[in-house]
Amino acid sequence: MLHSLQALDRAHHLHPFTDFKALGEEGSRVIERAEGVYIYDAEGNRILDGMAGLWCVNLGYGREELVEAATEQMRQLPFYNTFFKTTHPPVVKLAAKLCSLAPANLNHVFFTGSGSEANDTVLRMVRRYWVVKGKPEKQWVIGRENGYHGSTVAGLSLGGMAPMHDQGGPRVPGITHVRQPYWFGEGRVGEERQDPEAFGRQCAAAIEERILELGEDKVAAFIAEPVQGAGGAIIPPESYWPAVKAVLAKYDILLVVDEVICGFGRLGEWFGSVHYDLAPDLMPIAKGLSSGYLPIGGVLVGDRIADTLIEEGGEFFHGFTYSGHPVCAAVALRNLEIMEAEGVVERVRDELGPYLARRWATLTDHPLVGEARSLGLMAALELIDPASGERFDEALTAGNLCRDISFRRGLVMRSVGDTMIISPPLVISHEQIDDLVSLAREALDETARCLAPRVAD
Numbered sequence: 001m002l003h004s005l006q007a008l009d010r011a012h013h014l015h016p017f018t019d020f021k022a023l024g025e026e027g028s029r030v031i032e033r034a035e036g037v038y039i040y041d042a043e044g045n046r047i048l049d050g051m052a053g054l055w056c057v058n059l060g061y062g063r064e065e066l067v068e069a070a071t072e073q074m075r076q077l078p079f080y081n082t083f084f085k086t087t088h089p090p091v092v093k094l095a096a097k098l099c100s101l102a103p104a105n106l107n108h109v110f111f112t113g114s115g116s117e118a119n120d121t122v123l124r125m126v127r128r129y130w131v132v133k134g135k136p137e138k139q140w141v142i143g144r145e146n147g148y149h150g151s152t153v154a155g156l157s158l159g160g161m162a163p164m165h166d167q168g169g170p171r172v173p174g175i176t177h178v179r180q181p182y183w184f185g186e187g188r189v190g191e192e193r194q195d196p197e198a199f200g201r202q203c204a205a206a207i208e209e210r211i212l213e214l215g216e217d218k219v220a221a222f223i224a225e226p227v228q229g230a231g232g233a234i235i236p237p238e239s240y241w242p243a244v245k246a247v248l249a250k251y252d253i254l255l256v257v258d259e260v261i262c263g264f265g266r267l268g269e270w271f272g273s274v275h276y277d278l279a280p281d282l283m284p285i286a287k288g289l290s291s292g293y294l295p296i297g298g299v300l301v302g303d304r305i306a307d308t309l310i311e312e313g314g315e316f317f318h319g320f321t322y323s324g325h326p327v328c329a330a331v332a333l334r335n336l337e338i339m340e341a342e343g344v345v346e347r348v349r350d351e352l353g354p355y356l357a358r359r360w361a362t363l364t365d366h367p368l369v370g371e372a373r374s375l376g377l378m379a380a381l382e383l384i385d386p387a388s389g390e391r392f393d394e395a396l397t398a399g400n401l402c403r404d405i406s407f408r409r410g411l412v413m414r415s416v417g418d419t420m421i422i423s424p425p426l427v428i429s430h431e432q433i434d435d436l437v438s439l440a441r442e443a444l445d446e447t448a449r450c451l452a453p454r455v456a457d
């Protein structure tokens with residue numbers, strides 16, 4: 001059974017972000033079921049899901065209430081669109097609930113099917129807003145190198161992932177990227193490590209420099225994740241966000257904060273924007289909105305933009321068949337209600353986040369670890385070659401090796417280059433955090449043993 005599934009997978013299924021040939025040779029791992037914070041593969045292995053699916057299963061697996069919400073809504077109204085002057089109860093209730101949780105200046109939602117579609121919507125709204133405002137020359141959007149905003153053409157253009165950009169074809173014009181606030185990776189001058197706060201201010205200053213290069217009247221918006229997720233769980237220095245806010249205010253540039261990963265409790269607040277005290281003009285969301293049980297995304301729209309588009313914009317020619325899908329909306333609403341009732345977000349902020357931070361920091365004594373950092377329930381380890389104290393030779397693909405070892409030993413940890421990442425379900429217990437950290441240490445030990453002879457070569 002397992003082998004026939006793998007053979008069919010190889011024969012017919014093209015996986016996302018995958019080297020098709022390499023996976024075909026190796027064979028994919030079949031995941032059959034899941035419960036709580038664990039996934040189970042077809043060989044019966046139990047694996048602690050340190051990535052909450054793909055940064056999304058915030059409430060963990062096996063929540064019957066979400067299954068019931070979907071079933072009830074499927075019976076009641078499995079689909080209806082919201083294009084032609086119609087609406088339905090789940091989408092209205094979800095929109096109101098989201099606005100009650102978001103920063104005070106965000107009081108409208110546009111729904112999408114995914115995070116990428118949310119960022120396509122962002123680009124269209126930003127550009128439309130300035131046209132309606134009578135400033136059509138304000139069209140440039142500034143993103144960041146190594147930022148991630150999705151895989152559609154607009155998503156990848158807003159993002160700053162060089163390997164995606166390099167795969168051919170023109171991107172959406174009018175989008176430029178500035179340096180990222182990645183202190184461990186880029187906060188050095190020559191051999192010297194910079195002061196992190198000075199580095200954070202420099203990264204914010206890079207935005208101002210770009211604005212002046214482009215012309216301050218030509219820049220529409222700046223887009224960024226509160227903490228970069230796919231780029232490597234990159235937590236900016238404390239100085240970064242206040243300095244960014246000041247620059248954008250100075251030149252009247254919209255702030256788009258991509259909450260697709262950081263939203264819904266990941267950093268210990270409902271949104272990363274709350275943690276960093278941002279009042280974004282637009283906030284794309286997805287993933288944890290439904291704990292990943294069904295696909296749904298959206299954009300929370302600030303009053304300034306909503307008022308303009310409502311009062312002066314006329315018809316906005318944009319939308320998706322599944323904008324505000326009733327079943328997805330019903331599941332998302334129940335998900336948020338459960339998170340509120342169980343105090344999930346507060347628990348991440350007050351208990352689990354600080355506990356993970358303490359336990360995760362114990363890994364800094366490992367010879368392979370150059371830095372261990374965390375915020376809320378997102379954490380990263382920077383792998384280094386103990387012999388040099390520098391990164392391993394890229395050809396050794398140390399991060400991927402560690403990821404594969406970790407998976408085999410029972411922990412899903414993701415690698416981005418030689419940065420190891422975790423982002424577990426928000427319902428993880430203290431004991432499960434202990435297990436996670438022990439498994440991570442074992443994976444590091446085995447990685448070190450595997451790499452030692454190769455480094456010596």
Ligand code: PMP
Nearest residue numbers: 114115116148149150258260261
């Ligand atoms: N923005 C961010 C910050 C993301 O992390 C992701 C997905 N990892 C996206 C957008 C795109 O979301 P989706 O995969 O649902 O299109």
